[in-house]
Amino acid sequence: MSQKVFVSAQEVADRAGVSRSAVSRTFTPGASVSPETRRKVLEAADALGYHVNHLARGLMRNESGIVCLIVSDLATPHRSGMIKVLTQELQHSGKIAMLVNTDLSDGSVDLALRQAIHYRADASIILSGMPDKSIAQLCLKSGQRLVLINRDDEQDGPLRINLDDEEAAGRILIAFLRAGCRKLAFANSEAGTPSLMARENGFVAAARAHGLDVVVERYGWTGYESGRVLAQRLLTRNQRPDAVFCATDLLACGFMDAARHQFSISVPDQLCVAGFDDIEQASWASYQLTTFAQPLATIAREAVSWLESGPVANSEGRTSAIRLHADLVWRSSIRGG
Amino acid sequence: MSQKVFVSAQEVADRAGVSRSAVSRTFTPGASVSPETRRKVLEAADALGYHVNHLARGLMRNESGIVCLIVSDLATPHRSGMIKVLTQELQHSGKIAMLVNTDLSDGSVDLALRQAIHYRADASIILSGMPDKSIAQLCLKSGQRLVLINRDDEQDGPLRINLDDEEAAGRILIAFLRAGCRKLAFANSEAGTPSLMARENGFVAAARAHGLDVVVERYGWTGYESGRVLAQRLLTRNQRPDAVFCATDLLACGFMDAARHQFSISVPDQLCVAGFDDIEQASWASYQLTTFAQPLATIAREAVSWLESGPVANSEGRTSAIRLHADLVWRSSIRGG
DNA sequence: GCGGCATTTGCACGCGATTGCAAGGCTTCC
DNA sequence: GGAAGCCTTGCAATCGCGTGCAAATGCCGC
Numbered sequence: 001m002s003q004k005v006f007v008s009a010q011e012v013a014d015r016a017g018v019s020r021s022a023v024s025r026t027f028t029p030g031a032s033v034s035p036e037t038r039r040k041v042l043e044a045a046d047a048l049g050y051h052v053n054h055l056a057r058g059l060m061r062n063e064s065g066i067v068c069l070i071v072s073d074l075a076t077p078h079r080s081g082m083i084k085v086l087t088q089e090l091q092h093s094g095k096i097a098m099l100v101n102t103d104l105s106d107g108s109v110d111l112a113l114r115q116a117i118h119y120r121a122d123a124s125i126i127l128s129g130m131p132d133k134s135i136a137q138l139c140l141k142s143g144q145r146l147v148l149i150n151r152d153d154e155q156d157g158p159l160r161i162n163l164d165d166e167e168a169a170g171r172i173l174i175a176f177l178r179a180g181c182r183k184l185a186f187a188n189s190e191a192g193t194p195s196l197m198a199r200e201n202g203f204v205a206a207a208r209a210h211g212l213d214v215v216v217e218r219y220g221w222t223g224y225e226s227g228r229v230l231a232q233r234l235l236t237r238n239q240r241p242d243a244v245f246c247a248t249d250l251l252a253c254g255f256m257d258a259a260r261h262q263f264s265i266s267v268p269d270q271l272c273v274a275g276f277d278d279i280e281q282a283s284w285a286s287y288q289l290t291t292f293a294q295p296l297a298t299i300a301r302e303a304v305s306w307l308e309s310g311p312v313a314n315s316e317g318r319t320s321a322i323r324l325h326a327d328l329v330w331r332s333s334i335r336g337g
Numbered sequence: 338m339s340q341k342v343f344v345s346a347q348e349v350a351d352r353a354g355v356s357r358s359a360v361s362r363t364f365t366p367g368a369s370v371s372p373e374t375r376r377k378v379l380e381a382a383d384a385l386g387y388h389v390n391h392l393a394r395g396l397m398r399n400e401s402g403i404v405c406l407i408v409s410d411l412a413t414p415h416r417s418g419m420i421k422v423l424t425q426e427l428q429h430s431g432k433i434a435m436l437v438n439t440d441l442s443d444g445s446v447d448l449a450l451r452q453a454i455h456y457r458a459d460a461s462i463i464l465s466g467m468p469d470k471s472i473a474q475l476c477l478k479s480g481q482r483l484v485l486i487n488r489d490d491e492q493d494g495p496l497r498i499n500l501d502d503e504e505a506a507g508r509i510l511i512a513f514l515r516a517g518c519r520k521l522a523f524a525n526s527e528a529g530t531p532s533l534m535a536r537e538n539g540f541v542a543a544a545r546a547h548g549l550d551v552v553v554e555r556y557g558w559t560g561y562e563s564g565r566v567l568a569q570r571l572l573t574r575n576q577r578p579d580a581v582f583c584a585t586d587l588l589a590c591g592f593m594d595a596a597r598h599q600f601s602i603s604v605p606d607q608l609c610v611a612g613f614d615d616i617e618q619a620s621w622a623s624y625q626l627t628t629f630a631q632p633l634a635t636i637a638r639e640a641v642s643w644l645e646s647g648p649v650a651n652s653e654g655r656t657s658a659i660r661l662h663a664d665l666v667w668r669s670s671i672r673g674g
Numbered sequence: 675g676c677g678g679c680a681t682t683t684g685c686a687c688g689c690g691a692t693t694g695c696a697a698g699g700c701t702t703c704c
Numbered sequence: 705g706g707a708a709g710c711c712t713t714g715c716a717a718t719c720g721c722g723t724g725c726a727a728a729t730g731c732c733g734c
Contacts (some may be wrong), residue, residue, distance in 0.1 A: 018683080018684090019683065019684045020681090022684080023683080025683090032681065032683090033683090034681080034683090036685080037682080056689085059691085061686085062689080
């Protein structure tokens with residue numbers, strides 16, 4: 001194997017008997033090159049295995065084609081599903097994803113984020129519960145476009161994509177009522193992110209509108225284990241709930257497991273359960289969880305097409321916001337249907 | 338907000354009253370700069386909000402700091418867990434991850450991969466079942482370092498990290514025998530990746546060594562649904578198995594669910610089940626699956642430290658291979674213990 | 675045959691950084 | 705005091721590419 005690995009535009013130019021500019025123009029859409037020259041260049045490029053160096057191109061164009069995904073709870077079913085559709089959509093539009101994992105607590109997060117900025121990423125998509133607005137600020141100040149998914153930062157500039165959590169909460173309440181439930185509970189984590197709180201508040205408000213109270217319990221991180229603890233707390237009360245809306249499918253799975261295996265409560269006969277996200281596990285036979293599906297494909301498409309719309313039209317801080325509808329996926333964790 | 342977004346080294350140099358080289362050297366570890374100059378530079382840099390442009394640096398140094406993660410089945414619990422630890426480890430060592438999703442079947446995969454190469458990624462880590470060796474070849478030819486995880490390509494150059502699948506299969510056989518099982522089955526997908534086949538072959542061989550036969554069934558993709566189908570096929574046989582080793586936890590979950598909810602078979606009383614990977618769901622109360630834990634942290638550490646060891650010492654194709662041990666995680670899907 | 679016009683091509687500069695080389699400053703020692 | 709040697713520093717070349725500008729080419733109509 002030769003020591004010299006990459007071919008430069010100069011070498012292609014030499015072989016094709018044209019100038020280096022001609023090579024550059026051949027690979028620049030919309031540039032003025034004659035068919036004949038283009039043919040010669042492409043031929044030489046192919047023979048030499050030439051490819052445009054994106055580092056150099058990004059340097060010149062001042063636009064790298066890199067989109068930075070800033071993610072916490074990476075391994076969670078919902079988040080990984082989101083990453084999957086986002087990377088697909090990005091690749092589809094010729095961009096490439098850089099991944100910044102914000103799970104760690106040491107300084108490496110900050111470091112990686114700065115890294116991403118130093119690579120002059122064109123944009124960042126934040127799917128992180130991290131309440132730290134400074135990240136977003138940093139991205140904006142670096143001239144990146146910014147997409148916030150399921151966060152509700154009151155900020156100018158970014159595209160904000162959210163679900164109509166309150167409305168969904170109202171719908172699930174109706175479903176509980178139809179099933180004959182009256183002793184309502186809401187199981188939440190302590191994360192306190194806007195979407196989680198919207199679900200909680202929407203549920204409580206809807207119940208109140210029907211003259212009903214909701215027992216709200218919050219605990220820990222938004223995961224399976226927290227669901228179990230929440231079940232422990234809610235199912236040992238004097239007035240045991242007969243319906244619980246969990247802020248997340250993961251919580252719901254933990255909740256159901258504790259209810260069944262620990263308290264021998266039958267779902268949905270004695271207890272109706274609903275979740276949110278429609279992760280894969282919600283459809284598993286052991287859960288059959290009624291839940292709300294996040295429109296992942298739509299979210300990804302909206303996000304990427306907004307990014308593609310170019311860095312223009314940014315009328316000095318005009319905020320764009322998209323509010324999407326979450327479909328109710330009906331399964332057997334609620335009676336009736 | 339001003340139009341000019343980024344500060345260049347020149348501006349820092351001007352403000353600090355030094356030359357551009359001094360600025361560069363200040364941000365290059367090991368370069369020769371006097372404490373006094375360094376102080377002035379850092380001060381100016383801080384005031385102006387200067388950061389090294391990694392695109393330009395990568396261009397000069399011919400090493401970008403980018404590591405490309407080539408992944409299929411991104412949203413799978415095991416894969417997303419792998420990605421999580423890898424990104425953490427990479428960030429920890431000052432590198433940044435680019436994500437290429439190989440799930441799509443259209444040309445965008447190839448495109449994204451080439452993209453990654455065009456960004457002059459220093460290395461690629463392949464966690465993809467994709468049997469396409471050409472990807473690996475392409476990476477190597479581009480002068481990248483390459484890490485293959487749980488694949489067994491017979492190739493020179495890359496670091497290959499594998500588990501001792503056969504040995505693990507032997508251990509689980511012993512567990513089944515201890516539980517009194519004699520009618521053994523193996524549930525596999527049709528993916529046919531080396532590690533899956535190693536588990537199958539190892540299990541069959543170990544059984545044969547004990548004078549026992551194994552019913553092997555393969556179906557579809559390595560996911561929950563396939564597990565259900567496999568259960569359907571294996572549990573309707575005349576001689577119903579009393580122990581099944583599933584090539585993957587996801588298969589095992591589907592298998593258990595079908596066994597319980599569709600065939601009303603009690604696990605582990607009437608059927609012992611084991612899986613592989615130790616995904617989060619394996620520990621959920623509904624499954625309590627006995628399985629093998631992939632040493633994710635170790636894999637990530639080995640991979641990244643090998644990458645850090647630099648592009649040297651590549652004695653023209655010397656292959657490095659690491660074989661790791663998978664710990665058996667004992668839960669209640671097998672009798673006894 | 676020639677001027678006018680549109681298209682193509684090459685030159686040369688710039689993007690933002692790294693780095694070899696040589697000049698300059700300082701200490702040290704004879 | 706002066707030569708030797710080390711540490712700093714600036715100059716200038718380089719990395720691979722994009723692009724404005726002017727020269728060159730080709731085509732058309734008169």
